Amino acid sequence: MTEKRWLHFYPNDVVSNVTIEKKTLSDLLAESVKRFDSEISLEFYDKQWTYREVYEISERLAGCLYQQGFRKGDRLSIMMQNGPAYVFSFFGVVRLGGIVVQTNPMYVEREILYQLNDTGAEYMICSDTVYERVKRVQDETSLRKIIVVQTEEDTNIHLANEDKYLDDFLQTYQTKAPKININPIEDIAVLQYTGGTTGVSKGVMLTHQNFINQVEIVNEFLFKRFEAQQDLNRVAISFLPLFHIFGLANVCLTGFRFGYKQIILPRFEPETVLNIIKNDPPLFFFGVPTMYNALLNAPHVETYGINKIKAFFCGGSPMPFEKYLQFKKLMGKDAVLSDGYGLSEATSGTTNQPYSRVKVGSVGVPLPNTTAKIVVETDKGFEEAPIGSKGELVIKGPQVMKGYWNKPEETNVVLRDGWLHTGDIAYMDEEGYLYIVDRKKDMIIASGYNIYPREIEEVIYQIPAIKEVIVIGIPDEYRGETVKAYIALKENKIVTEDEIISFCGQYLAAYKVPKHIEFRDELPKSSVGKLLKRELRDQELKKLQARK
Structure with missing residues (x-):
């Protein structure tokens, strides 16, 4: 096993092996109330909720659900954009030992049907904007109770007799839910569905303790150094989708551990985010590369006070090197832009840059209590690769999932x-x-050569006119696969296909240079803003099948 060589570069105040108490997510909320009580926990447009109010509403919701027959181990789907109701719903469900099913509000009926049937969920809390989609598939599922959250985009829907708006549902409260015996290590809190890029989407089983471990590890490595500082604006902007593991674990739940105010936005809009930064500069900023890129391309971005933010965290995919250098110019002298790495199967975070020593291009080092190594598959099984050699990243830590649901x-x-x-x-x-x-x-295999798309994307991003780029492999009768680049240009910028290919030829071996370039106004993105290779790959396969 590789020695934990990264520990030599941990900041002096970070403990490499944190002692973490066994507790539930309801304990996390209760402790935050003891510590922060009347301080503002959530802000949504012109409304605010204190830590105690979040607790009281969640308790009320738990009582109402219990009255409806919701019991430990039952599944409840939450299907809505970011908003305070998401947080109330989440804590209300886990309070009863229930399992939150994270459902993307952009899902179409086929996807909703699959997820509800895979989980056997009998309860759902959803926004009015998705209600009619859910009703169209309800008869083909186990779903028996739907609670609807009214949004600022109120669609004037008519609810079926058995369904209720959330405000009306909370009015049915009679008595507090009983204490539920929850085993934090064994009992599942969340089913977090993977993107389905390989086969069907799978439900990642995350326990209460998985989330507690994640929150404590991240707090130790990234946030602890700020706890004693009194003159900080303890604010974070919560626009990363809460149905995504990054938004839920590392922004929302970490907020309850650290005690910052979460300014919740239903979606990422650069102008809105910049105005919040200008008027209420956050202590922390969480985003994915496309969001940082969008801010870079916003008019007069340097006038909004980004330099007042103390720490920036980037996840989802590594930040392109050129974009990192550009954004660094907007930041304050002592601020850190920290790339990290995580996945749903590990409750989000597994590595991050030590704030004391950032290495550009890296996703940092394993977090406390976490180990990583690089392996290659041989006739004898998986063996550790030499330092500097490429292989599969494997992770061991207390945030790793229990497994896939069923x-x-x-x-x-x-x-x-x-x-x-x-x-x-x-x-x-x-x-x-x-x-x-x-x-x-x-990975693209062309004429027997292994080609990594990210290497090519990093080169193309050096061209000033490039806004976004995705590189994939497409079928080729002679080479097996060949390289294709999809490119979105910055507004009013022009660059030709020949210029791109020529530029790549200066920095890449000939077999890595794209053979095909396609310009598009926009490139496909996931709900969290991550560029989607799989959608373009599917389009190419459909074109190929149509030609046969």
Whole structure:
């Protein structure tokens, strides 16, 4: 096993092996009330809720659900955009030992049907904007109780007799829910569904303790240094979707641990975010590369006070090197932009940059209580790769999932001897810093050569006119696969296909240079803003099938 060489570069105040108490997510909320009580926890447009009010509303909701027959182990789907109701619903469900099913509000009926049937959920709390989609599939599911949240985009829907708006549902409260015996280590709190990029989407089983471990580890490594400082504006902007593990674990739940005010936005809009930064500068900023890129491209971005933010965290995918350098110019002298790495199967975070020593291009080092290594598959099984060699990144830590819901075979493929096989190609340098090369499944094999799309994307991003780029492999009769780049240009910028290919030829071996370039106004993105290779790959396969 690789020595934990990265520990030499931990900040002096960070403990590498944190003692974490066994507790539930309801304990997390209760402790935050004891510590922060009447301080503002959530802000949504012109309304605010204190920590105590969040607790009281969640308790009331738990009581109402219990009256309706909701019991420990039952599944409740939350399907809505960011808003305070999401937080109330989440804490209300886990208070009863129930399981939150994270449902993307952009799902179409086929996807809703699959997820509800996969989980057997009998309860749902959803926004009015998705209600009619849910009703169209309800008869084909186990769903028997729907509670609807009215949004600022009120659609004037008419509820079926058995359904209720959330405000009306809370009025049915009669008595407090009883104390529920929850085993934090064994009992599931959340089913977090994977993107379904390989086969069907799978429900990641995350326990109460998985989330507690994640929150405590992240707090130790990234936030603890701010706790004693009194003159800080303890604010974070919560626009990363709460139905996504990054938004739920590292923004929302960490907020209750640290005690900052979460300014909740239903979606990421650059102008709105910049105005909040200008008027109420956050202490922390969480985003994915496309969001940082959007801010970079906003008019007069340097006038909004980004330099007042103390710490920036980037997840979802590594920040392109050129974009990192550009954004760094907007930041304050002592601020840190920290790339990290995580996945749903590990309750989000597993690595991050030490604030004391950032290495650009790396996703940092394993977090406290967490171990990582690079492995390659041989005739003898998986063996550790030499330092600097590429292989699959595997992770071991207390934030790693219990397994996939009702999928023991798939669970056994990714969880082996206590190690989570991530499916990501990476390497570790002499100091223990990790570098993500690409997804294992995204690797292009052309004429026997292994080609990593991210390397090509990093080169193309150096061209000033480029806004966004996705590189994939497409079928090629002669080479097996060949390289294609999809490109979105910045507004009023022009660059030709030949210029891009010529530029790549200066920095890449000939077999890596894109053979095809396609310009698009926008590139496809996931709900969290992550660029979607799989959608473009599916489009290419459909075109190929149509030609046959």
